[in-house]
Structures are given as structure tokens and as C-alpha cells.
Amino acid sequence: MFKLSSSLSKDLLRNFSKQNQRELWWWTVIMFNKMDEERTKTLGYDRTTAEWVLRNGGCVRFIGSPLLFCDYNTLPPENTKFFVKEIEATDAGLNTDGFDHIKGCHKLDRIFLKNCKYLEDDSLKKFMLRKDSLKIVEIIQCKNLTDDGLQHLTKLINLEKLIVHNLPYVKHLEKVQEDLRKALPKCTIQINP
Template structure:
């Protein structure tokens, strides 16, 4: 009986264990990045978290982490397809130094939050196409970060339930991205 009085009361976790594991899989390993370069490091992060990547001069997406080419071969990422991927803002620093990514699709990325969209500024010189659909944690304050993507040609937004002032944010985006075609459903 004495032992039970010495133990603190049980406090349930406020976040599930897998959330913490997702954070670990999203962190940038700067040492690895120095060894293999930003594109390879970014591809490893994306694949590890369920996204698909396309290399320059390749026609198909790479979907299997175990089929990554040798880390001695330097390739450039050009496309990212993340559907139901567990990518989080903790990993968006992986995009720093990736100078060839032209297209990104985020679809049903439930861990994607406003803070992540700020990380896309690393791609402001290369990103031409961006789609954000059914990413339930995105709000107006996240979408406003897209204003820095000055080379963006096409932006697709849909099924973002926490966007309350759709016309207002659409006007802001269109004003700051005058050369971009924006679809907001």
C-alpha cells in the first residue's frame, strides 16, 4: 500500500504516441543533408512519410523508399505527390536547397498545418504548381504564406473547411500572385 501512495497519479497523454513518432520522422538531420545533399535528403523525408517523388528526367514517381538510387548519384527533385502522407511542418526545412521542385500536390495530408505553408518559401523560385486539397488544418493564416511564391502559375485549393472568408483570401492571393491562375472550390 505504501508504494501506491508514493507513485504520482496517472496522467493520460494528451497526444497519441504516433504523433510523437511522426515528429521524429519529420525532423531534418543536418548531418545526413550535408552528406547526400538537399534533394536526396528531401526525397528520403517525403518517402519515409508516405509521399511520392519524381526526379528530373524520370517519367514515373518513386513510391518506395527502398528503391532510392545510390546516394552517390546526385539527382534533382521536380515533383512531390503527397496524398495521405504524414508530413508535418517540422520537416519543411528539407525543401531548403531544393531548387528544381516545380510541382507539389498535398491531398488529405491531415498533419499539414499553417506553419508548414510558410516553409514553402524555400521553393519560391522554382515552384510553378501547387495543389492543397482536403488538408483539414489549413486556415486563412496559412494560405497567406503562399503570397511569397512569386513564380507560381497555378494554385488549386479545395475542401478546406476552416477557410471562412474564401472570397477575401482569394482576392489577397490573386492580388499578390497576379500571374497565377487560382481555383478555389
């Protein structure tokens, strides 16, 4: 019978454990971003969007409120009507599937994303769901985004301000900036490597 040395078996267990932790974490990210259609039908898009953002480590601001809600437990009761105006997410677990939540948030006019490591190009494509209401988009240090992702922003017809910083996989920054300026002539655009 083949027997592993003590140090080798410890290494295998440690690596196995790390692999299981990654898989568990990825599964958690997927589940926390999944849209619950029944809950959305019952409570509306604004409520379920707020829950989605807070559940994944972000914050929301509502119309008429100076406060930024960052704690899931501080959300108003379920029977309270409110409208999401702003999403702020720093180091949050938001991913592409989660952005389906914003479809019915007709008052959402600002999205701020910083160091959101699960964002991908298709995440920005979902911003089209709010192309009529989005006025300000800021994307900083979201390292999975590329030129193709930023091209999706050319469709945000009412955008007034776009700030993009530190996206290492955007390879043709000048071309992307030129395309955005042509598509969004009324938008103030700040793009830095």
C-alpha cells in the first residue's frame, strides 16, 4: 500500500481546504447576486436592489434621504416605499447577474464602483437597463474590466459624468475615450490609466 509522508499529506489537506474555500466563496457570491423573481414581484425592484447591494457589501441612497444605507439591518420596513437613487460599492461582491436588479429602478442616477473584483465587461452591459436614468458613473480599480466593457457605456444616452481610473486591462485607453466622447458629447469624461 502507498503511504504519503506526513508533510506531503498536510500540504495536500491545506491545498484541498483552500480549494474548497474558494469554491464555497464563489458559490456564495453567485447566490448573493441571484435575483429572486418572487420577492421582486412582491416588494418591487427598488427594495430588492437595495437588499442585493447591501447583502454584497455595498451601500445605497434613496430619493429624499441624505443618508447612505450600508447596513442591511437599517433598511426601512418592507411595507415602506422608497426609490433607490444611488449605488455605492467599494470592495463589494457585486457581479454581472446581480445587475438584473436595477431594471426597475427608474430613479437610479448614480453608480459608484471601486475595487469590485467580480465585475466583468458584461456587468457594464447591464447598465443599459438604466440608460434613461443614469447620469453619473464612476468606476475605479475594477480589475476585470476591459476596453469592451467600457464600450458598453457609449449607450448611456443621459450620462452627464463618467469617471474611470485604474483599470489595468483597458489596453487602448485613448480609443475608448475617443469613442465615449463621440457617443456622449454632453458628458464630462475623466479617464486615467
